[in-house]
Amino acid sequence: MAAISPASRPAGWPYLLLAVAAGSFLLFWKLGSMPAQQWDEARAGIHALEALRHPGEWLVSYYKGAPDLWVVKPPLLRWLQSLCFATLGPTELALRLPSALAGLGTLALVWAAGRRWLGHPAAGLLAALVLATAGGFVTRHVTRGGDYDALLTICTTGAVLSWLGYVASGRARLAWVTGIALALAVLTKGVAGVLIGPGLLALVGATGSWHRLRRPAPWLAAALVLAVAAIWYGLRERAAPGYLAAVWQNEGPGRFGAVIENNEEPFHWYISKMVEAKFSFWLAAALLGYVLGWARPRGSRGWWLTRATAAAAGGHLLIISLARTKLAWYDAPLYPLLALQAAAGLWWAGQAVVRERAWRLRPAVLTGAVLLAVAGPYAARLAQLREWYQRRFELPQLLYGNHLRAQVDQHPELNAYALATDGTFNDSPEYYRQVYATQHQHRIARTEPDAAGTLAPGTVLVACGAAAARPWLQRYQCEVLVRTDSCFTLRLGALR
Incomplete structure (x- = not known):
């Protein structure tokens, strides 16, 4: 100055x-x-x-x-x-x-x-x-x-x-x-x-x-x-x-x-x-x-x-x-x-x-x-x-990447599963779906709440947030394989 x-x-x-x-x-x-x-x-x-x-x-x-x-x-x-x-x-x-x-x-x-x-x-x-x-x-x-x-x-x-x-x-x-x-x-x-x-x-x-x-x-x-x-x-x-x-x-x-x-x-x-x-x-x-x-x-x-x-x-x-x-x-x-x-x-x-x-x-x-x-x-x-x-983990639909990292650490054998969202428009889950398909060669199908009941028992499904997970928990008997925050990796059982 x-x-x-x-x-x-x-x-x-x-x-x-x-x-x-x-x-x-x-x-x-x-x-x-x-x-x-x-x-x-x-x-x-x-x-x-x-x-x-x-x-x-x-x-x-x-x-x-x-x-x-x-x-x-x-x-x-x-x-x-x-x-x-x-x-x-x-x-x-x-x-x-x-x-x-x-x-x-x-x-x-x-x-x-x-x-x-x-x-x-x-x-x-x-x-x-x-x-x-x-x-x-x-x-x-x-x-x-x-x-x-x-x-x-x-x-x-x-x-x-x-x-x-x-x-x-x-x-x-x-x-x-x-x-x-x-x-x-x-x-x-x-x-x-x-x-x-x-x-x-x-x-x-x-x-x-x-x-x-x-x-x-x-x-x-x-x-x-x-x-x-x-x-x-x-x-x-x-x-x-x-x-x-x-x-x-x-x-x-x-x-x-x-x-x-x-x-x-x-x-x-x-x-x-x-x-x-x-x-x-x-x-x-x-x-x-x-x-x-x-x-x-x-x-x-x-x-x-x-x-x-x-x-x-x-x-x-x-x-x-x-x-x-x-x-x-x-x-x-x-x-x-x-x-x-x-x-x-x-x-x-x-x-x-x-x-x-x-x-x-x-x-x-x-x-x-x-x-x-x-x-x-x-x-x-x-x-x-x-x-x-x-506050980075407050929005459930932004948590898929963090959860999938934990899933790879805990269950590296899981390489084919469905990724369920809450049905709202949000590209973050799709981004992480493509990341894990590219980086780990996972086979990941995208699904929405209205498809609950259409997947075969035994399917592994990933959902983050209550709105994404609730339809599947209500329609199937589920085994929880991985849980982080509000995210779940579920093995779908018999239909309720």
């Missing part, structure tokens, strides 16, 4: 290591302990497992042996998860590893941007730790889940920061980096990958840098993004027709202009979630950063940074707020940008105090001040992770 001369500034790598170490604990602590979650995470895991079973089908995502036309995301996450499964086995850690590593990479990007645009590696440390403690970033559907949004966020963050560098400096290679980052974002989450685009154009307008668009590099980079998108969607439609129609309905205009699966919220919903929990510790600092940054001298680093984060974050927030379908993780790309601006507000305010009092701060004192500023939010984020861990 002090005005330190370039000769006296410490090397940046200790600050980067500290940011990586502190962020890694929040990202990786007990990462593999949570069962695969219903909806997107379990579905993504099923796609990755099916990719291992169909090694030649690298274009099409499969669900229960057929092309999936409900979740129609592009393949980048699936490829990475399949690689992790092939290397580490189909574990919960492998399922979430691409997202956690993307989160760590985003922290490193934010650290580098803080160092570059705020002028000191300690400012980069502050920005990275603000991001690590943001409730909208280190959370289950983003960096701690096997979902698409952490990978999307590192791509969009890279695109914004490289575009800022291009607009400020005119270096063509940075425009190309922007194009590559956006192309990867499209390969991660399709249409969502280019929602940051209007914000990039708004940055050009906010800084009066239209002359940068007279060069070929940004247009060639945009052509790269369009070419990658056209090639992917064309190949995917050719491989399994009907894909483009499903994308239109589920991912593009259909999701923007209509409410899908009752996910309708008011216009201000994302802002209210930031205030309540997702960025509550740092929102005032970000607003201060915008006030101070907007008044900084034209052409200064702070002037550029403030306009970049305002344009990109504001544009993305406006688009997702206007969309009729709203989901809690759509705002994930905002938090790296807001973290930079929150760090800027604290850094500039601190600089003003230090200069007023003519203090000279040593690097150790400066680092201590940064760590003290984030200590409370860091403890709160860790407490939230601990609460999630303690």
